[in-house]
Amino acid sequence: MDAALAIPAWRANLATIAALMARAKNELLRVPGAAIPGVLAPTIFFLGLNGVFGALTQLRGFETGSYESYLVPVSMLQGAGFTGAAAGVNLARDIEQGWLDRLLVSPAPRWVLLAGTVLAASARALIPATFVFAMALPLGAAWPGIDGLLVAYLMVAAIAAVAACWGSMLALRFKSQSAAPLMQVGMMGLILLTTAYAPLALLQPWLADVAEINPATEVLEAARQGFVGGVTWAGTWPGLLALTGLLALFGALALREMRRTGV
Amino acid sequence: MSAPAAIAAEGLERAFDDVLAVQGVDLEVAEGEIYGFLGPNGAGKTTMVRMLTTLLLPTGGRATVAGYDIVREARQVRASIGVALQEAALDPLMTGRELIRLQATLQGLPGGEGRQRADDLLERVDLAAAADRRVGTYSGGMQRRLDLAAALVHEPRLLFLDEPTTGLDPVSRKTIWEEVRALNENGTTVFLTTQYLEEADQLADNVGIIDSGRIVAEGTPTALKTELGNPHIRLQLEEGSIAAAEEICARIGPLLPPVDAKTVLVEVEHGAADIPRVVRALDEAGIEVGSLELVRPSLDDVFVAKTGYHLEQDEDESDSEAVAT
Amino acid sequence: MNRLVTNLRVVRALGLRSIRQTFRRPQLMAPIIVFPTMLLAIQTGGAAGAVDLPGFPPVQSFLQFMLAGAMMQSLMLAGNSGGIALAVDIEMGFTDRLFAAPISRYTIVLGRLAGTGALGLLSALWFFAIGLVFGAEIEGGVPGALLAIFLVTMTAMAVGGIGAAIALRTGTASVVQGLFPLVLVVLFLSSAFFPVELMIEPARTIAEYNPFSFISEGVREPIIAGVDATDTAEALLAIAGIVGLGLLLSARALRHRLRVG
Numbered sequence: 001m002d003a004a005l006a007i008p009a010w011r012a013n014l015a016t017i018a019a020l021m022a023r024a025k026n027e028l029l030r031v032p033g034a035a036i037p038g039v040l041a042p043t044i045f046f047l048g049l050n051g052v053f054g055a056l057t058q059l060r061g062f063e064t065g066s067y068e069s070y071l072v073p074v075s076m077l078q079g080a081g082f083t084g085a086a087a088g089v090n091l092a093r094d095i096e097q098g099w100l101d102r103l104l105v106s107p108a109p110r111w112v113l114l115a116g117t118v119l120a121a122s123a124r125a126l127i128p129a130t131f132v133f134a135m136a137l138p139l140g141a142a143w144p145g146i147d148g149l150l151v152a153y154l155m156v157a158a159i160a161a162v163a164a165c166w167g168s169m170l171a172l173r174f175k176s177q178s179a180a181p182l183m184q185v186g187m188m189g190l191i192l193l194t195t196a197y198a199p200l201a202l203l204q205p206w207l208a209d210v211a212e213i214n215p216a217t218e219v220l221e222a223a224r225q226g227f228v229g230g231v232t233w234a235g236t237w238p239g240l241l242a243l244t245g246l247l248a249l250f251g252a253l254a255l256r257e258m259r260r261t262g263v
Numbered sequence: 264m265s266a267p268a269a270i271a272a273e274g275l276e277r278a279f280d281d282v283l284a285v286q287g288v289d290l291e292v293a294e295g296e297i298y299g300f301l302g303p304n305g306a307g308k309t310t311m312v313r314m315l316t317t318l319l320l321p322t323g324g325r326a327t328v329a330g331y332d333i334v335r336e337a338r339q340v341r342a343s344i345g346v347a348l349q350e351a352a353l354d355p356l357m358t359g360r361e362l363i364r365l366q367a368t369l370q371g372l373p374g375g376e377g378r379q380r381a382d383d384l385l386e387r388v389d390l391a392a393a394a395d396r397r398v399g400t401y402s403g404g405m406q407r408r409l410d411l412a413a414a415l416v417h418e419p420r421l422l423f424l425d426e427p428t429t430g431l432d433p434v435s436r437k438t439i440w441e442e443v444r445a446l447n448e449n450g451t452t453v454f455l456t457t458q459y460l461e462e463a464d465q466l467a468d469n470v471g472i473i474d475s476g477r478i479v480a481e482g483t484p485t486a487l488k489t490e491l492g493n494p495h496i497r498l499q500l501e502e503g504s505i506a507a508a509e510e511i512c513a514r515i516g517p518l519l520p521p522v523d524a525k526t527v528l529v530e531v532e533h534g535a536a537d538i539p540r541v542v543r544a545l546d547e548a549g550i551e552v553g554s555l556e557l558v559r560p561s562l563d564d565v566f567v568a569k570t571g572y573h574l575e576q577d578e579d580e581s582d583s584e585a586v587a588t
Numbered sequence: 589m590n591r592l593v594t595n596l597r598v599v600r601a602l603g604l605r606s607i608r609q610t611f612r613r614p615q616l617m618a619p620i621i622v623f624p625t626m627l628l629a630i631q632t633g634g635a636a637g638a639v640d641l642p643g644f645p646p647v648q649s650f651l652q653f654m655l656a657g658a659m660m661q662s663l664m665l666a667g668n669s670g671g672i673a674l675a676v677d678i679e680m681g682f683t684d685r686l687f688a689a690p691i692s693r694y695t696i697v698l699g700r701l702a703g704t705g706a707l708g709l710l711s712a713l714w715f716f717a718i719g720l721v722f723g724a725e726i727e728g729g730v731p732g733a734l735l736a737i738f739l740v741t742m743t744a745m746a747v748g749g750i751g752a753a754i755a756l757r758t759g760t761a762s763v764v765q766g767l768f769p770l771v772l773v774v775l776f777l778s779s780a781f782f783p784v785e786l787m788i789e790p791a792r793t794i795a796e797y798n799p800f801s802f803i804s805e806g807v808r809e810p811i812i813a814g815v816d817a818t819d820t821a822e823a824l825l826a827i828a829g830i831v832g833l834g835l836l837l838s839a840r841a842l843r844h845r846l847r848v849g
Binding site: 027033037045067090096180 | 620622623626627629630631632633634635636637638640641665668669672673676679680758760761762763765766767768770772773775776777781782786787788789790791792794795
């Protein structure tokens with residue numbers, strides 16, 4: 001029997017993606033404490049950064065007097081970055097333990113195997129983002145409005161997908177969980193070499209230049225707009241465009257590594 | 264016109280930097296055959312399996328599996344085969360049932376059919392009772408059986424088993440053997456790698472012996488052993504009757520050089536079937552036999568002859584059957 | 589005496605293995621040096637205006653102030669990285685080989701810490717070099733630099749003990765790796781990156797009692813002002829406390845590991 005023709009290819013692919021996403025949730029539900037770092041870390045990161053640099057809003061040039069409002073989208077995106085990188089670590093573990101071979105030896109297309117990992121990370125990233133948001137509100141962060149919240153969540157899910165592609169690429173390249181810190185570092189760099197700490201005008205010249213060309217700046221500003229003002233299309237489309245570019249780039253790199261693994 | 268081979272390799276090669284793990288291997292596995300790929304650790308068995316199952320790109324040569332080229336038609340190869348690798352490749356957080364269902368999904372089976380197959384296979388490999396327990400709680404034998412079941416979920420016509428019984432106890436090993444035989448009786452071609460002589464001897468229709476990346480011998484177990492010569496009968500006799508016994512035995516088969524003054528060695532073409540002839544002839548001549556042994560060449564003897572060393576340390580004695588008289 | 593000598597040999601052998609492992613894998617090394625360097629650059633680039641805030645201690649530059657924080661971050665990552673490496677050893681079964689050997693169990697942890705200590709030393713040297721290249725002055729001179737390097741190396745090993753304990757307890761590299769963000773959080777809730785007096789509550793109160801604040805001050809003071817006996821003593825006490833905690837957790841984790849296999 002040619003099993004690959006048992007059902008239409010698109011249905012088989014969707015079913016495989018769904019099955020891989022279902023497996024990914026086991027890490028959350030069946031490993032005691034596994035969810036805690038991913039949720040707690042960005043939350044505490046938010047509290048820590050706010051506690052450390054909160055006084056910066058005293059400087060002229062901040063568009064808000066609330067460092068909490070300024071910072072909460074950064075922490076939401078950081079949570080997405082951590083979650084996506086964790087997906088890369090899990091893939092590295094799967095490689096080390098031979099599990100990936102089981103997937104590679106099946107007729108499922110390589111992009112389907114990658115999509116399962118990436119989409120699982122996108123969904124999972126909404127959990128820490130919600131936690132951070134829920135913590136930030138009573139501490140003084142502004143309510144962003146439904147539109148602001150939806151835009152922020154969209155940015156979070158998409159950045160998690162970018163991070164998962166980055167993590168997967170490194171996992172497939174190095175085939176070792178030891179690459180985990182590198183996965184984290186890459187995403188932190190992407191998100192922090194932006195207007196994460198202060199507005200563009202207050203950054204040192206070199207950092208301002210980098211932030212201007214870093215596509216993640218647009219993503220962050222799009223996620224931030226509800227918290228510091230209001231959502232507009234002009235403030236949103238650059239973020240969407242940046243995300244499209246990032247997903248295309250990192251998705252292609254990850255898929256290339258996946259295709260190079262095995263035949 | 265003969266049926267196309269299930270597996271055909273021509274000059275297949277794999278290099279890792281300066282090391283040639285597989286060197287120009289030619290082999291052919293017919294449909295419906297159990298092919299035993301025998302060799303020690305590091306011989307290249309797993310590298311061969313990984314190339315044939317499209318997990319590793321060859322660096323030379325070519326091969327087809329189920330009629331598909333392993334490089335250009337890799338996806339078709341994967342759709343046609345079942346694989347149980349040397350590392351069981353199981354997820355300890357999943358239950359046995361979840362794992363087989365996932366495998367069914369990966370193979371493109373519809374949901375309902377996948378679930379039914381999973382239930383049937385778990386029953387078949389005697390894991391129904393443990394099906395909803397996490398794989399991490401399974402013993403080694405249970406994990407192997409689960410891995411085998413997962414490889415069968417889509418009823419492949421060609422099955423790759425990479426050292427399926429390594430590390431298992433004798434009972435678990437026997438269970439796997441029975442399953443492999445049953446699959447083969449239903450028409451499944453099996454490519455089996457092993458470092459156990461007995462496993463190759465018991466299961467394989469054809470055996471390929473690999474050493475340092477090359478095939479050094481290939482054939483049926485019987486043919487390989489026969490190549491070393493016919494079996495012989497070793498007779499322990501009274502010293503005074505040696506000459507007479509030699510004269511009688513020489514009529515049955517060629518004599519081999521004796522190992523001591525009380526032994527006669529006679530080569531017999533038909534193995535155990537020739538024992539009654541020898542016993543009857545000596546009895547009619549009034550010659551009393553102290554003991555009689557049929558000594559056959561073993562696969563280990565074949566391995567030693569081809570490689571210069573024993574595959575298994577404990578099996579350095581030829582296969583022998585003592586027949587006390 | 590024989591046993592002590594044997595244990596020391598084992599620690600040395602495992603320590604050399606740990607150091608070789610670390611330096612043979614660039615992907616391990618890079619985050620311990622690259623990420624804190626990156627964060628140093630980002631924070632000095634993004635928050636440099638802080639030196640103008642009323643109450644900020646007198647410093648030559650924000651970079652001079654931040655060097656200690658970068659070193660602290662690097663050593664924390666080194667400790668976490670050591671924990672990950674040990675957890676990978678557990679997952680791969682390598683520690684079973686060690687447990688089955690006639691060696692003291694503690695040598696397994698101590699050997700790992702040797703590698704972590706080497707990384708701590710390297711990071712201290714690296715950030716001093718970065719600081720000097722970009723114009724930061726070390727007010728305490730060579731003695732001040734040596735003191736800071738010593739404190740950083742000792743702290744790296746102390747933190748490594750905690751990482752090793754977590755690895756032994758969980759046996760899972762992904763869990764240890766998941767603590768990486770928490771490592772940064774502990775630092776943010778200290779005076780590693782900002783003066784305690786200018787932090788916002790409740791971070792300020794937490795930082796006042798955080799042992800890593802005492803260590804940060806002990807490392808920073810020789811750089812921005814000069815060697816101070818009180819700051820140094822407080823840093824050493826804090827390190828001793830972390831070492832004690834690490835030993836306690838490691839002992840319990842080792843017993844747990846041997847119980848569950």
